[in-house]
Amino acid sequence: MYQQKDFVLSVEGLTVSFDGFKAVNNVSFYIEEQEIRVIIGPNGAGKTTILDLICGKTKSTEGSIKFKGKELTKLREHEIVHAGVGRKFQNPSIYEDLTVFENLELSYPKGKKVWGALTFTRDQAVIDKVNEIAEMIFLKEMLQSKASLLSHGQKQWLEIGMLLIQDPELLMLDEPVAGMSVSERKQTAALLQKITQDRSVLVIEHDMHFVEEIADRVTVMHQGQVLSEGSMDHVQSDPKVIEVYLGH
Ligand SMILES: Nc1ncnc2c1ncn2[C@@H]1O[C@H](COP(=O)(O)OP(=O)(O)OP(=O)(O)O)[C@@H](O)[C@H]1O
Numbered sequence: 575m576y577q578q579k580d581f582v583l584s585v586e587g588l589t590v591s592f593d594g595f596k597a598v599n600n601v602s603f604y605i606e607e608q609e610i611r612v613i614i615g616p617n618g619a620g621k622t623t624i625l626d627l628i629c630g631k632t633k634s635t636e637g638s639i640k641f642k643g644k645e646l647t648k649l650r651e652h653e654i655v656h657a658g659v660g661r662k663f664q665n666p667s668i669y670e671d672l673t674v675f676e677n678l679e680l681s682y683p684k685g686k687k688v689w690g691a692l693t694f695t696r697d698q699a700v701i702d703k704v705n706e707i708a709e710m711i712f713l714k715e716m717l718q719s720k721a722s723l724l725s726h727g728q729k730q731w732l733e734i735g736m737l738l739i740q741d742p743e744l745l746m747l748d749e750p751v752a753g754m755s756v757s758e759r760k761q762t763a764a765l766l767q768k769i770t771q772d773r774s775v776l777v778i779e780h781d782m783h784f785v786e787e788i789a790d791r792v793t794v795m796h797q798g799q800v801l802s803e804g805s806m807d808h809v810q811s812d813p814k815v816i817e818v819y820l821g822h
Contacts, residue, residue: 581640582607582744582774583628588637590627597623599798600637605744608770612777612785614809615795616818621778624795625746628776629661630654641744660742664749668732670722674713677721678704681736703739710768711735712761727758731765738769745769746776751784763787794818 583605590598598620605611613621626632628639630651639646646654668677682700708714711731716724721732730750737745750766751759759781766775766788779785785792785806792809794802802812809815 581605582609582642583776584638584640585624585628586638586640588624588627588639589635590623590632591635596798598627598634601795601798601800603793603800603803605774605776607774608772609790610766610770610775610777610788611791611793612779612789613793613795614779614782614785615801618797619795620798621795622748625661625748625776625778628654628746629659655740655742658741658743659746660737660740660744661746662730662733662737662748662750664752668721668729668736671720673718673720674708674724674732675704675717677732678707678735678739681739683740707735707739710738711765725758727754727762730754731762734765734769742773744774744776748778749780750777751779751781759784 581604585604586602588598588601589596601620601624603611613624615621623632627634628646630646630649630653634647637647641654641657641659644657646657646659649657669680672680679700682703704717705714708717711734713724713728713731713735716728721729724732734745734747734750751762754762763784766777769775777788789806791804792806793800794809794812794815796818801818802809802815804812
C-alpha cells in the first residue's frame, strides 16, 4: 500500500468546477522522489489545470494536494513556491535585455542572501551557483550574452535554470520541448535526467518520442479524469488509451 511519507507529491480526489463544469474530476496520483512523471492526454483533458491547481494559481473545489506531507490547497502561490514547488509556463518569462548571468542572478532566492560584512561571501556564493546552473543548462559559454540572442531552446533552458537556482524539490514543466530542434530535445532529456538526481519532475508533454525517452511513469488524462497510469509500455497498450487516441 502507498504510504504518504514515501511520496513527494500526493494528489487525492482533486476536483475543480468552473460554473459546474468539472475540468478536473476526482483525480488522484502520487509522485516519488527522483521520479519523472509525464501527464499526457488530448486537448482540454485538464492537464494544465492540474498544474494550475498544484502551484496555487487555481483553487480546488475538492480534494487534497500534499507536498512532502504539507497540504498545499490552502496556501497562496508564493507560499507554494517557498515550500519548494517550481513551475515553468509554456512561454519563457526571461528578461531579454539582461545577460544570461543576470537572469540567473536575479532568480537567486533572496531569503538565502547574507547581508552586511558577509557581502563578499554572499557574492561568491551567488557567482558559484550561477556558474553551476549555467553549466547544467548548457549555457556556460553564453553567460555574458544578452538573453535576446539565445535560440528558442536556449531560452527554455534559461528559464529552467532560473527555477533550478531556487532549488525546488518538485519542478513542473508545461511542454518543455515545444518548438525545440531534435538536438535540443535530446539535451533537454539529458537535463531532466540530471536534475532528477535530487528532485522530482512533473511534465505535460504532447511529443510521444520525448515522453518515451524521459518518463518513469505516465498519467493519461481524459475529460478531467485519470484514464490510465503506469509505464509508457503499459499505457500505450491500454485499450482505453488506444480508443481515446485513435478515435472511434
Ligand atoms: N479558468 C477557467 N475557467 C473556465 N474553464 C476553464 C478554465 N481553465 C480551464 N478551463 C477548461 O477546462 C478544460 C481543461 O483545460 P486544460 O487547459 O487544463 O486542458 P489541457 O489538457 O491542458 O489541454 P491542452 O492540451 O489544450 O493544453 C478545458 O475545457 C478548458 O476550457
